Amino acid sequence: MLKIVFFGTPQFAVASLEALMADAGMDVVAVVTQPDKRRGRGKELSSSPVKAAGLAANIPILQPDRIKKDLDALDQLRAYEADFFVVVAYGQLLSQEILDMPKIGCINGHGSLLPAYRGAAPIQQCLVNGESQTGMTTMLMDIGMDTGTMLLKSSLDIGLLENAHELADRLSTMSATLLIETLPKLAKGELQPEIQDNDSATYAALVKKEDYILNWSKSAIALHNQIRGFYPGCSTTFRNAALKVIATVPLTDQTRSQLLPEFQLLYDAIEPLQIQPSGTIVAVIKNRGVIVQTGDGYLFLREVQLSGKKVQSGWDFANGSRVTIGEQLI
Numbered sequence: 001m002l003k004i005v006f007f008g009t010p011q012f013a014v015a016s017l018e019a020l021m022a023d024a025g026m027d028v029v030a031v032v033t034q035p036d037k038r039r040g041r042g043k044e045l046s047s048s049p050v051k052a053a054g055l056a057a058n059i060p061i062l063q064p065d066r067i068k069k070d071l072d073a074l075d076q077l078r079a080y081e082a083d084f085f086v087v088v089a090y091g092q093l094l095s096q097e098i099l100d101m102p103k104i105g106c107i108n109g110h111g112s113l114l115p116a117y118r119g120a121a122p123i124q125q126c127l128v129n130g131e132s133q134t135g136m137t138t139m140l141m142d143i144g145m146d147t148g149t150m151l152l153k154s155s156l157d158i159g160l161l162e163n164a165h166e167l168a169d170r171l172s173t174m175s176a177t178l179l180i181e182t183l184p185k186l187a188k189g190e191l192q193p194e195i196q197d198n199d200s201a202t203y204a205a206l207v208k209k210e211d212y213i214l215n216w217s218k219s220a221i222a223l224h225n226q227i228r229g230f231y232p233g234c235s236t237t238f239r240n241a242a243l244k245v246i247a248t249v250p251l252t253d254q255t256r257s258q259l260l261p262e263f264q265l266l267y268d269a270i271e272p273l274q275i276q277p278s279g280t281i282v283a284v285i286k287n288r289g290v291i292v293q294t295g296d297g298y299l300f301l302r303e304v305q306l307s308g309k310k311v312q313s314g315w316d317f318a319n320g321s322r323v324t325i326g327e328q329l330i
Contacts, residue, residue: 001025002183005082005102007032008050012172013088016109017053019176020086025184029080032062032073034091068095077101084183087141088175096143104187106141109175111168113137113153115201118146123171124164125204127229130221133157134167136174138182140193147201149193152182160258161249163231214245216279216329220297224250232311236279237330239321246303246311251291263300266291270298279329289314290323 006017006028020026031054039046047055054061062077064070077085078101085106087094099106112122114137119125126134135155139148154174158167185191207230214223214236227234227248235244249263251270269283269291276282276293283291292299301314306321317323 001027002083002187003080004028004084004086004183005030005032005077005080006050006054007085007087007090007094009034009048009091010089011049012111012168012175013090014049014053015172015176016086016088016179017050019180021053021057021059023180026180028057028059029082030060030062030076032064032067032077032090035063035065067092067098074098083187086179086183088179093145094141099141099143107151107179107182107186108139108141108146108148109179110137110139110146111171111175112204113155114139114146114150115196115198117202117204119204120206122204123168124207124229127158127162127164127167128225130225131158134171136171136178138178140186145203147196147198149195151186151191151193152178154178160255161228161247163228163247165231214329216292217295220250220252220294220299221255223294223299224248232305238306238327242307243329244305244311245301246305248302249300250297251300252297266300273298277328281323281325281327281329284318284323284325285315287315290318292329 002025004020004026006020008017017031021028031050033048033050036045036047038044051061062073064073067073074097077098082102083104085102087106088109094106110122112126113135117126133155135153137153138151140151142148156170156174212230212233212235214226214234227245232244232246235242237243249259249266251266256267269285273282278293278295280293281290282293282298285291290301292301303311303313304317305311
């Protein structure tokens with residue numbers, strides 16, 4: 001039986017942890033996750049999803065503030081004498097000292113097809129860049145940022161209207177499946193690690209506050225990709241107040257063939273339109289919603305959220321706010 005210490009924090013990592021715990025050939029002896037954080041208006045301490053899953057299975061939990069500097073945590077990790085450390089979206093970099101601890105190695109499940117999208121936000125950035133395909137890669141970790149030798153890959157196609165949360169759910173399941181295949185094969189010497197081509201590497205940087213601000217002079221497809229990539233945080237200004245744009249449909253010649261019949265009808269509304277300044281609401285369609293002029297093409301607002309309100313459909317927004325043609329999003 002393979003002895004494993006699992007490192008992870010967000011919901012994305014839970015499927016991998018649960019798969020390892022459920023596998024008869026694996027023994028998860030400890031879980032390492034980020035410290036509890038204060039959340040919400042009451043600022044109450046909240047545990048990570050991975051911690052909750054570990055506690056439910058009565059597995060010891062380690063939560064060092066800075067794992068590379070926590071001598072007690074390092075001693076505990078060393079004492080487990082694990083075959084593998086498995087890392088999925090943990091949130092802290094591991095030192096060479098930690099990487100050298102397990103008998104076989106530290107294995108990372110990374111949410112991209114390496115060497116593309118190394119770094120902290122591969123799922124978000126692949127959507128922002130309009131990729132049509134992504135996947136998961138398992139790799140042997142080294143001291144670099146997602147630069148280790150690759151073990152197994154699995155890919156999937158990305159839907160035009162798929163957002164970061166939806167894509168993460170699918171990749172989370174894929175991660176679990178890939179790790180269950182990777183660990184025993186590597187332990188038996190059945191995998192040949194593959195060196196990454198550094199010349200082909202791209203990077204997915206941490207998301208910044210400014211990434212959420214919409215600039216309507218961009219093209220419809222660029223705005224749509226930004227909105228779904230940084231879901232659900234992108235915002236604009238409407239009537240001098242913040243308006244979050246949650247879900248959209250890009251109405252362009254290039255995307256028309258990828259849309260369901262229910263959205264094809266929207267093209268009838270834009271055919272007679274003349275180009276307006278970017279950010280102008282050019283159509284209000286009964287029982288549908290609003291269409292906005294962009295720097296190139298039109299964007300249909302499927303879901304929005306007014307400041308202090310719940311998420312609502314584009315039509316509920318148009319109807320409830322009495323939106324009129326010619327109003328501006330800034």
